[in-house]
Amino acid sequence: MEKDIVVVLGIESSCDETAASVVINGRKVLSNVISSQIDVHTKFGGVVPEVASRKHIENISLVVEKALSDANMTIEDIDVVGVTYGPGLVGALLVGLQYAKGLAYSAHKTFIGVNHIEGHISANFIEYPELEPPFMCLVVSGGHTFIVYMKDYGEFEVIGQTRDDAAGEAFDKIARAIGLGYPGGPKVEKVSKEGNPDAIKFPRANFHDNSLDFSFSGLKSAVLGYLNTKKMKNENINEKDVAASFQKAVVDFLVDNTMKACKIKNVDRIAVAGGVASNSFLREKMMQEGKKLGIKVMVPRPILCTDNGAMIASAAYFEYKKGRTTSFDINAIPNLKLGER
Numbered sequence: 001m002e003k004d005i006v007v008v009l010g011i012e013s014s015c016d017e018t019a020a021s022v023v024i025n026g027r028k029v030l031s032n033v034i035s036s037q038i039d040v041h042t043k044f045g046g047v048v049p050e051v052a053s054r055k056h057i058e059n060i061s062l063v064v065e066k067a068l069s070d071a072n073m074t075i076e077d078i079d080v081v082g083v084t085y086g087p088g089l090v091g092a093l094l095v096g097l098q099y100a101k102g103l104a105y106s107a108h109k110t111f112i113g114v115n116h117i118e119g120h121i122s123a124n125f126i127e128y129p130e131l132e133p134p135f136m137c138l139v140v141s142g143g144h145t146f147i148v149y150m151k152d153y154g155e156f157e158v159i160g161q162t163r164d165d166a167a168g169e170a171f172d173k174i175a176r177a178i179g180l181g182y183p184g185g186p187k188v189e190k191v192s193k194e195g196n197p198d199a200i201k202f203p204r205a206n207f208h209d210n211s212l213d214f215s216f217s218g219l220k221s222a223v224l225g226y227l228n229t230k231k232m233k234n235e236n237i238n239e240k241d242v243a244a245s246f247q248k249a250v251v252d253f254l255v256d257n258t259m260k261a262c263k264i265k266n267v268d269r270i271a272v273a274g275g276v277a278s279n280s281f282l283r284e285k286m287m288q289e290g291k292k293l294g295i296k297v298m299v300p301r302p303i304l305c306t307d308n309g310a311m312i313a314s315a316a317y318f319e320y321k322k323g324r325t326t327s328f329d330i331n332a333i334p335n336l337k338l339g340e341r
């Protein structure tokens, strides 16, 4: 008989956050523990994969135990163990995956491998308990930039994607170029608040095939070119204006294409997901444009946008409801595609 209440333990270790969470029926979060490695990687100016793997090994048991105890549960109370198996850094993924397999196997729990990007999208089911597919989703993280039409749980149609850098990656690179350091996104956002977004007009990639794809490498080169020219001429650089103008260029591109995607698919709801969805300028611009066009815009709170175990638990729950479980011989897949199993 199908259970009314399904308790999922979600585990995430695909990049630089070791995270675990207990979620009921894919929507109600009982605990959400995130151990960030940001301080460790900051001195290297970015995530060092080998260091990330070692830190995950140090933290994984503590994080999972805390997630269970914060939820007032033991492993016996869990029905399903869900874990990210891709995409991400292979060494980092393996730590969470092997841990989750061991736990699920030894405690005789259902085991489900989750696609990290689908996890990000699922954060919206937690924030908006009434939300059901279909809807349009903009996924913007450090490694991925997608406009996806989510037709049903676990069913995705990619409408647009980046042809080079991800949006978060562009933020990180520009932050480094203007001397803000890692992690770039939040730092660019912070200095942008004091800058003029219209000070410098940076170009946007234009595709001639009506595609809703993105490209951020040209924008990145334009910013670097601007900085170099200024330096060569010994002119002052206003970092705040550069950051604000760059941020506006990225956000306008993301918002315009997502709104066009809604028009094409005749959809009136957009869910935003991924680390860059924490960006307040993006959130505001999306809301403003949505309002003008009669499109409802949903963005989870920042703690659900960054990498976390709750979104993985939520995605695992909806897989479980579809009757999909995962075999214990599954491997980590660093370049796992959206919708691929």
Ligand code: KG4
Residues within 6 Å of the ligand: 015, 140, 141, 142, 143, 144, 167, 168, 169, 171, 172, 183, 184, 185, 186, 189, 274, 275, 276, 277, 278, 279, 280, 305, 306, 307
């Ligand atoms: O989803 P996420 O936590 O990890 C990945 O799956 O990649 O996203 C991390 C990315 C980083 O590139 C980071 O700079 C960016 O999200 N990010 C932001 C902000 N907060 C995080 N980008 C712009 N504005 C922010 N406030």
Ligand code: ZN
Residues within 6 Å of the ligand: 116, 120, 141, 142, 274, 275, 306, 307
């Ligand atoms: Zn992520």
